[in-house]
Amino acid sequence: MERIALFPGSFDPFTKGHEDIVLRGLKLFDKIIISLGHNSNKSRYFPLEKMVANIEEAFAGVDKVSVITYSELTAELAKKHHANYLLRGLRNTTDFEYENSISQVNRHLNDQLETVFLITSPEYASVSSSIIREVHKYGGDVSDFIPYKL
Amino acid sequence: MERIALFPGSFDPFTKGHEDIVLRGLKLFDKIIISLGHNSNKSRYFPLEKMVANIEEAFAGVDKVSVITYSELTAELAKKHHANYLLRGLRNTTDFEYENSISQVNRHLNDQLETVFLITSPEYASVSSSIIREVHKYGGDVSDFIPYKL
Amino acid sequence: MERIALFPGSFDPFTKGHEDIVLRGLKLFDKIIISLGHNSNKSRYFPLEKMVANIEEAFAGVDKVSVITYSELTAELAKKHHANYLLRGLRNTTDFEYENSISQVNRHLNDQLETVFLITSPEYASVSSSIIREVHKYGGDVSDFIPYKL
Amino acid sequence: MERIALFPGSFDPFTKGHEDIVLRGLKLFDKIIISLGHNSNKSRYFPLEKMVANIEEAFAGVDKVSVITYSELTAELAKKHHANYLLRGLRNTTDFEYENSISQVNRHLNDQLETVFLITSPEYASVSSSIIREVHKYGGDVSDFIPYKL
Amino acid sequence: MERIALFPGSFDPFTKGHEDIVLRGLKLFDKIIISLGHNSNKSRYFPLEKMVANIEEAFAGVDKVSVITYSELTAELAKKHHANYLLRGLRNTTDFEYENSISQVNRHLNDQLETVFLITSPEYASVSSSIIREVHKYGGDVSDFIPYKL
């Protein structure tokens, strides 16, 4: 049976830390679907369609990776795509406690769904989407933190 | 002297984790007042009056538990109700650090006020109000996470 | 029904942080039994019988507090003393995670046993028994950290 | 290519929390080798050979799981068994920080070695080997915490 | 070479905890520039210019301390003021993880910039700007938490 994993997030923006998790996840999964959640009530800093294109550029030539957008429960999205795994990165203990809660609830909503964690490589662990937005807003150079050209 | 405790929170919504703390707190206190803080500037997802009714339904027949709403300092509310205790649940270390700060400030504002903590039972520790709101917003079934019918 | 709490620990030594928890716990419980666990395999720095006397001195005149030693499961000790509560202090997140585990196991072993937590007052939160032993071993003055004369 | 994972630990004793991780890991890996590290300098509470037999009993009939002992670097053991994955469970933030360090060092020593984490199910997260040893030593019943008969 | 440090923050409001860090930092630095970041998109609770005046009042007569406002990257501000240090206080582990990320990114943006941390004194560690705003909003007395008159 094919091992299909969702890699869900808002990716506002997608970072080199996210890329690190996807690339390492490719050793575990036959297919990884990068899934950008969007929510009509929350506005993004980096536009959704542009970010999809950016991520597709970053994984150009990597057949096992695809990029989609969604606005439903992650547990439901997984069923639709026959994905039995969620892939998630952990950077620090704050991430851990949040992911712990989310993963228990996802397993409750879809008992076939296992969340698999990799720890973000140290050189990327300080790079969060929110810090990148902050740096970008004030005109700083963020190209070292993202795996594509803005 | 009667041991009266406030159980303060925004309860948007009240969860089975909250119920767990109240039920276990009944062994410690003669009276527990579930106190829904509301704030004219922050909008709720689950309407305040509806939530009061939901919680009352959950504790129907439990005389020692009552439900009120308030929009003042918790430390002041406690004085008004002759409550010398705040009852709080701890789910994880993030909760701990927040509650630590709040409890010191409450004791400073009202030196008769002791905050008493129980650790949320493991089966409920992953259930947060914010995750329930998220699941509910996307049409997921949240009935396993709350002790009343929505 | 009388509310009896055990306050278990190795208390090597008993600190002002421990005293803080007991004194504040007196508002919650009718009786607090300070229970020094001892273990024939682990050697203490401060002798057991001397420490019992020190703690008794610290609570001289406080009828609701007594001091005992034990070498059995805490959950069993509680049954023997008709104690339905364990009183514990939390200083920081490391304490929290340890106490979380212990309290779940104690509740499993004795389902009448509820662990009640107070957060140690900030001025005592840095005072651990192990730091006091270290300071004392090198001849430092520890009298500010303990509620009795050594 | 076969996906082979080591599940390393001292397992003194192997707990239901460990079993939970192995059973869930079977969906990810073709083969899981439970690897009991032993160290001539540290004495165990539960004898090594007895524990191997206990774990084998717990996984009797599960062909994809085997049990070995070792006394070398985990990163070396992995090479010997053509294992490209370490499987590890995370119970709380203390585990996270320890595992974070170990996994970085293991990847440094063997750059083919990826550590994959699952979060322990909440009902087992409070069960640690050290607490079980403590309960057992004082004659408490630990049968609910282990997946075999002692 | 003069040791110049920025002490950046939104200081909404500046607390006794902040004052504690600045006063202790004076032993390390020849000059400390308290730098109030402002952001046209985020509204403050305590007006910016009023807060600048309040902080100046708190450090009246302390020549080594000055107060400025800024709306640029902290790493850029540091260059402009020939500051090679950022001074930051740590209250708890949540602070630590946030500051860890920010400091790595700042060092990336300005490799001359070192972030130096002091741990907030325990008596002030529970005092956060957000709790003070909450207490003030409901009419509570916050004068014990701030080093100036509002």
Add this chain to the structure above:
Amino acid sequence: MERIALFPGSFDPFTKGHEDIVLRGLKLFDKIIISLGHNSNKSRYFPLEKMVANIEEAFAGVDKVSVITYSELTAELAKKHHANYLLRGLRNTTDFEYENSISQVNRHLNDQLETVFLITSPEYASVSSSIIREVHKYGGDVSDFIPYKL
């Protein structure tokens, strides 16, 4: 006045993470005294005198750094060397909580003594002395983790 800092530890062994903190600390202090605590009751893995020589080799030519051994209270050692600062590295939240306690007690024992923290650079944050001992004991190559030849 000269700014003299102690950098205390057991350094069993001194790691590249320790070196990182000392090198970055040189921008803050006029003199850093690397101080190896030894304790007749605890045995070391790497012999004390050999480690002193190793560290001296690592800082050969760096006049502002010296290396000593001591077996007294750190707070007392500081007085003897006219050091008003302790320099410490923080790697993660577990470090933070330990260092928080130690620094409060040190300030209590010597009110002139300020503990100054730098956060360990991410590439070294996973390298602990205990992991290096473990790797070395089993014959692994630790040369990438230490700034001298063993």
